[in-house]
Amino acid sequence: xxxxxxxxxxxxxxxxQIGGWGVAQIAVGTGLTVYAMWVGILQPGFRKVPLxxxxxxxxxxxxxxxxxxxxxxxxxxxxxDLGSGDGRIVLEAHRHGFNPAVGYELNPWLISLARIxxxxxxxxxxxxxxxxxxxxxxxxxxxxxxxFLAPSVLSLLQEKLHAELPDGALVVAxxxxxxxxxxxxxxxxxxxxxxxxxMQAQKQRLLGKVSNI
Numbered sequence: 001x002x003x004x005x006x007x008x009x010x011x012x013x014x015x016x017q018i019g020g021w022g023v024a025q026i027a028v029g030t031g032l033t034v035y036a037m038w039v040g041i042l043q044p045g046f047r048k049v050p051l052x053x054x055x056x057x058x059x060x061x062x063x064x065x066x067x068x069x070x071x072x073x074x075x076x077x078x079x080x081d082l083g084s085g086d087g088r089i090v091l092e093a094h095r096h097g098f099n100p101a102v103g104y105e106l107n108p109w110l111i112s113l114a115r116i117x118x119x120x121x122x123x124x125x126x127x128x129x130x131x132x133x134x135x136x137x138x139x140x141x142x143x144x145x146x147x148f149l150a151p152s153v154l155s156l157l158q159e160k161l162h163a164e165l166p167d168g169a170l171v172v173a174x175x176x177x178x179x180x181x182x183x184x185x186x187x188x189x190x191x192x193x194x195x196x197x198x199m200q201a202q203k204q205r206l207l208g209k210v211s212n213i
Contacts, residue, residue: 057085057110060148064174065092067188068146071172071196072096077143080104082134082157087114087127089146094127098144102128104137139164148174155179167200 060068069092072079079093084103087110093101105111114129134157139145142165149157158178161171174194177183181202183195 057107058148058175059086060088060174061192063188063192064148064194065089067192067194068172068174069093069096070187071185071194072098072144072146072170075144075170078102078141079144079146080137080139080142081146082137083147083149083153084114084129085110085148087117087129089148090114090127090129091117091121091123093144093146094123100128102130104130104132104134106131106133135160140166142166143169145169145171146174147171149176151176151179161199162202162206165199167203169199171197171199173197 065088068089072093076097077099079090079098079101081087081089081093081101081103084090084105087103087105090101090103103114105114108131111129111131115124118124118127118129139161145161145165147154147157154173154176155178158181161169165171171178172194175191177193177195178197181197182205184198184201185196187194187196
C-alpha cells in the first residue's frame with residue numbers, strides 16, 4: 001500500500017467540488033441530526049460496531065467507478081458491492097451486464113438514496129440494495145466483489161474473503177488496496193486508483209507461505 005494513500009484521499013475529499021446534488025447526497029448519507037438520533041436512540045445496536053469498522057460515506061468519483069469497471073471488463077455473472085453507499089457501483093455494474101448486482105449497506109439513509117437513484121434511472125427491481133452487515137453476508141457463491149472501504153476494515157475483510165470466495169472470484173478495491181494481498185492489475189492513479197485481486201492467486205500465495213514455514 002502506498003504510504004501517501006490516506007493523505008491523498010483526505011486531500012481529494014477536501015479539494016473535491018461536490019456541488020448541490022453532492023451535498024444533498026452526503027446530507028442524506030450521513031443523516032445529519034436525524035441520523036445521529038437514529039444511532040443514539042432508535043438503533044442502539046449500531047453503536048456496538050467498533051469504531052475502526054465504521055466507514056464514513058464518501059461518494060466514489062466517476063473516474064473511480066470507471067477504473068473499477070475497467071478492471072472488471074470481460075467478467076460475467078453476479079456482482080456484490082460491500083458497503084455500497086449510494087449505490088453507484090451497483091448501477092454501473094448492472095449497465096455492464098452483471099446480474100444480479102447487489103449492494104450491502106448498513107446505513108438506511110444510504111440504502112434509501114441508492115433506491116432513489118435506481119428508480120430515477122429506471123432500474124427499480126433490476127438491482128438490489130440490502131441492509132445487512134457485510135460480515136454476515138454469505139459470499140460463497142460470489143464471482144465478483146467490489147469494495148470502497150477503509151484500510152482498517154480491509155485488513156480484516158481479506159480474511160473473510162479468503163475463507164468464503166471461490167477460486168474463480170475477482171475482488172476489486174477502490175481508493176485503498178488490501179494491505180496483505182498482491183494485485184493482478186492496477187488501474188488509475190492517486191485517489192482514483194483501483195486494484196484487482198484474483199482469489200485463486202491469493203490462496204496459492206498463502207499456501208506457499210504456509211508450506212515454507
